[in-house]
Amino acid sequence: MKKILLVLLTLLVSLSSNSFANKEKKKNVKSVTSYQTVTENGKSVTYKDSYAEFDKEGNTTLEIEYDKDGSVDKKLTSKYNAKNDKTEEVEYNSSGAILKKTVFTYTATGKRYTEVVTDASGKQLKKMIYTYNLKDLKATKQSLNNINSQESLKKWDYIYY
Secondary structure, X not given: OXXXXXXXXXXXXXXXXXXXXXXXOOOOOOEEEEEEEEEEOOEEEEEEEEEEEEOOOOOEEXXXXXXXXXXXXXXXXXXXXXXXXXXXXXXXXXXXOEEEEEEEEEOOOOOEEEEEEEOOOOOEEEEEEEEEOOOOOEEEEXXXXXXXXXXXXXXXXXXXX
C-alpha cells in the first residue's frame, strides 16, 4: 500500500511540475527538475522527466523533456521583452538541431499581434495574425501558410451587458 501511495504521489508531483504542461510563472525559482517513477515488472524505476530554468521574473527560459533512458527528447528555449512578453521560442530535436523558431510581436497595449513560425533555415512555415476590437478583446486569428495564403480564419463575437 505504501508503494502504491508513493508511486501515486510521485506521479502527481511530476505531472503538476512538468514544465511543458505547467506554464505558470515561477517567481524566485531558478530551475526545477521533475522525476518520474513508474513500476515495470514489479520494480519501481525512477528517471529524470523534465528540467526547466526561469529568469528573475519567473518566465520559463529553458525547458527540456527526457526519455526514460535519460537522453534529451525535446528542448525549448524562450526569450522575453522588458514587459515579460515572450518574443521568441526555439524548439530543438533530441540531437540539438533547430526544428522550428517562433517570433512573437505585440500591439501597443501588449496583446499578441503576430506569430511567425520558421524552420531551421529561416523559411516561413506558418504565420498567425491577431486583431482586436475597440474594447481590446480578440476579434480574429488568421492563419497563413508558408506563402502567406490564408489557411483559416477564426472570429470572436462578443455580447455585452
